[in-house]
Amino acid sequence: MKPSLPKGTRDFGPLQIRKRNYIFDIIRNTFELYGYQPIETPAMENLSTLMGKYGEEGDQLLFKILNNGDFLAKADKQALEEGDSAKALGSISRRGLRYDLTVPFARFLSMNRNELPSIFKRYQMQPVWRADRPQKGRFQEFYQCDADVAGSDSLVFESELIEIYDKVFTSLGIKVRIRVNHRKLLMALAETGGMDKNFIHFSTALDKWDKTGSEGFIREMDQQGYDKSKINQVVNILEQGFEEPAVQKLLSSSETGVQALREIDTLKSLGGFENRKNEVKIDLTLARGLSYYTGFVFEVEAPNSGMGSLGGGGRYDDLTGIFDYKGISGVGISFGAERIYELMDEEGFFPSFRAVQSKILFMPLDENAVNFCQNWCRNLRKLNIPCEMYPEPAKLKKQFRYAEQIKAPLVALAGELEMLENFVTVKNQETGEQEKFDLEGLVTLINQL
RNA sequence: GUGGUUGUAGCUCAGUUGGUUAGAGCACCAGAUUGUGGUUCUGGGGGUCGUGGGUUCAAAUCCCAUCAGCCACCCCA
Missing domain, CATH: 3.30.930.10 (Bira Bifunctional Protein; Domain 2)
Incomplete structure (x- = not known):
C-alpha cells in the first residue's frame, strides 16, 4: 500500500x-x-x-x-x-x-x-x-x-x-x-x-x-x-x-x-x-x-x-x-x-547539528577484527564516548560510505596489524590525516575534537 | 467552513495541438577497485502518471468527481 x-x-x-x-x-x-x-x-x-x-x-x-x-x-x-x-x-x-x-x-x-x-x-x-x-x-x-x-x-x-x-x-x-x-x-x-x-x-x-x-x-x-x-x-x-x-x-x-x-x-x-x-x-x-x-x-x-x-x-x-x-x-x-x-x-538561526552523535566509526577489515572493534567500542562507551562499528568486514568503499552517511568525524581501521599490537589506524574524515593510536591516545584525540 | 493553486521514479522536475515501450538530473544497487571511500566510467533496479469515473480508435495530456499538499480568508500557535 x-x-x-x-x-x-x-x-x-x-x-x-x-x-x-x-x-x-x-x-x-x-x-x-x-x-x-x-x-x-x-x-x-x-x-x-x-x-x-x-x-x-x-x-x-x-x-x-x-x-x-x-x-x-x-x-x-x-x-x-x-x-x-x-x-x-x-x-x-x-x-x-x-x-x-x-x-x-x-x-x-x-x-x-x-x-x-x-x-x-x-x-x-x-x-x-x-x-x-x-x-x-x-x-x-x-x-x-x-x-x-x-x-x-x-x-x-x-x-x-x-x-x-x-x-x-x-x-x-x-x-x-x-x-x-x-x-x-x-x-x-x-x-x-x-x-x-x-x-x-x-x-x-x-x-x-x-x-x-x-x-x-x-x-x-x-x-x-x-x-x-x-x-x-x-x-x-x-x-x-x-x-x-x-x-x-x-x-x-x-x-x-x-x-x-x-x-x-x-x-x-x-x-x-x-x-x-x-x-x-x-x-x-x-x-x-x-x-x-x-x-x-x-x-x-x-x-x-x-x-x-x-x-x-x-x-x-x-x-x-x-x-x-x-x-x-x-x-x-x-x-x-x-x-x-x-x-x-x-x-538559519539554528546551530549546526549532527543527526548521529558517534564520534568515531570502527571498521573491521576481516572477520577476526569484528570482536576487536567491539571491544574498542565498549571501552570508549565506558568513558561515555558515543561510537559505533560497521558490523562486518565489508568492502572499505561500503564502510566509508556509511561513515559519510552518519557524518562520523573519525574512522578507525582495524585488521591483522592492529590486532597484533593493539592499536587502531585512525583517519580524520575532514583532513584526511591518518595515524596510529592506542586507546589512551584515541581518547585524548576524541576529547580534543 | 470559503476561495485559489498544484499532484508524473525515493527527491527535484521535463513530457509539444491527445498518438509507439513515459524521460532527465540527483539518490540507490552492482562492477571496474581483495587494507583507504568521496572523482570518473560501465551496467542495473525502480512509475497503477494522486484516486475513481467519463469523452475518444487512442488520455500523463481533455471533462467531472474525489483525496492530498501548498497559499489566502475565517480563526488561531
Missing part, C-alpha cells in the same frame, strides 16, 4: 528532532529557572471537559474519538436518522483530543488542589490537536509550551512572564516585539464608544487591526450598526496610541479604565517593561480573541516575518471555576513551537 500521513500531521526526522529539542531545551530551562514545575496530561480528555470551552467554532475544531465496541448499538437512533451530527455526538463519542494545554491544566488543578502548593507554577510542553485546515505554520497536530501561575493575582507574575518571553527569544536569537494590553483598558475604550454591549465582537474586530489596519475594524463595527462618529472617535484613540497623554486621560474617565491604568503603573514599577533586550510596549490594538482573558494580555511577534504570533497569553480571573474550584486567578503564556521552528529554520 501507499504510505501516507493524516492531513496536517508530519514525521520528524533525526535532524528535525535535534533542532526541535534545541528550542524545547531553551524554553524548559528558562521555565525551570523561574521555579515552574513540569506536568503532563493525557492526549485525550473527556469530551465534557473540552466541549464549550473554546466557543462554537472550537467545538467544531475538536477531534472527537469514536467510542469503542458496538458504538452504533448505543447511538441515539433518532439523531442518526435525522442526520443531526451535533445531537448524535454525545451518544457515539465521550472522549476527545486535547485542544490546548490551559483547559487540561485547569482540570488538573481542580482535581489536585490539595496536593499542590498555594501558588502553583507549572509548565507543560505537549502536542495539541485541532481539526483546522493546515497552512503555513499551522498544523492539526502541534506542540505548545505553556507556563502558567495559578493561585495569585500578583502582577509580579505578569512581570516575570514578560521577562521569560524576553529571555527565551533572546536565547533563541529571534528579535521580537512583545505587545502588552489590558482587557479593562479595552473595556473602557469600548465604553467610550458605546460598544461595550457586545465586547466579544469589539475585541474580535480589533484583532483584525494587525492585518488590515483601521479599515477592517471600521468595517466590522459599521456592520454592527454603531454610530460612525463614535467609531471614528475610537479609531482616533487607537491610532494615537497608549503613550499619548490625552488618550490616557480619556481612558481614566471610567472606573474600569482607572483600574487598568493603575495595574499598568504597578507593572511598570515592578520592572515589567524595563531592561528588556526586545521591544515591550503597550499596544491598544492587541485584543486576543479568546474571551476568557480578564486582565493583562500578551502577544509576541517577529516583525517582518509574515509568520503570525509566536506566542501569547494573559490573565484570567477564574481559571478553574468551570471545574467547581472558584476564585483561582491565573496568568500564563504560551510558546508556539512550530512557528518558532519554521522562523528559525528559514532564517
